[in-house]
Amino acid sequence: MFFLLLRKIYVLIFITAAFTSCVTKKKYDDLSARKSKLDLDIAACEKAMARVQADRKSVEEKLTELQATHQKMVKDSAETGVALRKTRSLYQELNNTYDKLIKNHDRLLSNSASESSRLSGDLARREAELLASKNQIDKLSADLKTREDRLNEMERVLAEKDKAVTNLRNKVSNALLGFKSNDLTVNVKNGKVYVSLSEQLLFKSGSTKVDPKGQDALQKLAQALRDQQEVNVLVEGHTDDVPVSKGTLGMKDNWDLSVLRATEITRILTNAGLTPERVTPSGRSKYVPVAQNTSADQRSLNRRTEIILTPKLDELFQILEKN
Known part of the structure; x- marks a missing residue:
């Protein structure tokens, strides 16, 4: 709009x-x-906004599906284990009964012919039950092993993903060691690495042009991410709740300010070597604050840019698709 x-x-x-x-x-x-150039820039921004919203929704749906499937597999494996133990117990009871029947067979032969026939039929039935129980145990054992193998594989991939996220966080943190903690932080949340840069580091108030010190930080970040081809980069611009000053060129409100800042940072990252297909700019305006906008210090915390690094989950989705 x-x-x-x-x-x-x-x-x-x-x-x-x-x-x-x-x-x-x-x-x-x-x-x-x-x-004409402004029309093209606006069309590109609209297309990028639509793509990032669709990508974000797709990743959230896939992560929700992954978590639900993982929980279901754990529950199914537990239920299968209980069924296997019950069946084994039944199999043991049937074996004991069979042994008793064999021991009593000679003694029962002295009984009437009808009684002997009845016992023979009971013995045959018990043997059939034993065979059916054994087949069921074999099937349950094979099914349990398959589920355990898939669960182990999923846990392995999740562990590798967590390790990759940790390594990525360490690599980014090491690349940005020279900057103050109140200007730049690197954290892991929900399986993603969040690089949060303050407005003080990047921009002058109301400006969309990145300061030299901020450009240095972004170029170092890009250098650390060049060989991380399996990582997608989302650039989110955030503002406080103070309206944009009237007459600010090219901006109507905080939506414009956050989008233009995210787009400018995206240009710096791609010019520094990141492939444009991996980087998506996004403006969040004032609607995702990290502090209440009741003081100057709190508003300063909200005026930030977050660069969200998300590892691809292709291997996990391939495991899910096997079922």
Whole structure:
């Protein structure tokens, strides 16, 4: 919606400039070219916003599905183990009964022919039950082993993923050691690495141009991530609840400010060597604060950029698809 409004404003400015000023054809052509480029930039931003929202929803759904499947497999394995133990107990009882029947067979032969026939039928039935129980045990044992193998494989991959996330956090932290902790933090949350950079490190108030010190931090981060091809990068711009000053060029509100800052940081990261396909800019405005906006210090904490590093989960999804 705000991209459409922005486009209308640009068109209005263009028309006003064209019809209220005496301009040469060269200036008119220059204004037309600038309008076309702005239209392309707005379209690209809209496309990127749609893609990041779709990707985020897809990753959250897949993670939810993965967690549910993992819990179900653990529950199913436990239930199968209980069934196996019960069946083994039944198998042992049937074996004991069979032994007793064999021991009493000679003694019972002295009974009447009908009694002997009845016992023989009972013995045959017991033998059939034993065979059926053995087959069931074999089937349950094979099924339990398959589930345990898949569960072990999933736990192995999850452990490798956690190890990769930890290694990634350490690598990023080492690359950014020279910066103050109140300007830059690196944490792990929900299986992702969060690099949080303060506004003080990156931007002057209300600006979308990254300061030299912030550019240095971003270039070092990009250098640490160049060989991490299995990691997707999401750049989220965040603001406090103070409205954008009226007359700020190119910005209507905090949505614009957060998106433009995220886009500028994305350009720096890709210019420093990250492939554009891995990096997605996103603006969150004032709606995801980390502190209440009741003091200057708390607002300062909310004015930040978060770079979220997410390892790909292809191997885990392949394990799930085997079932």
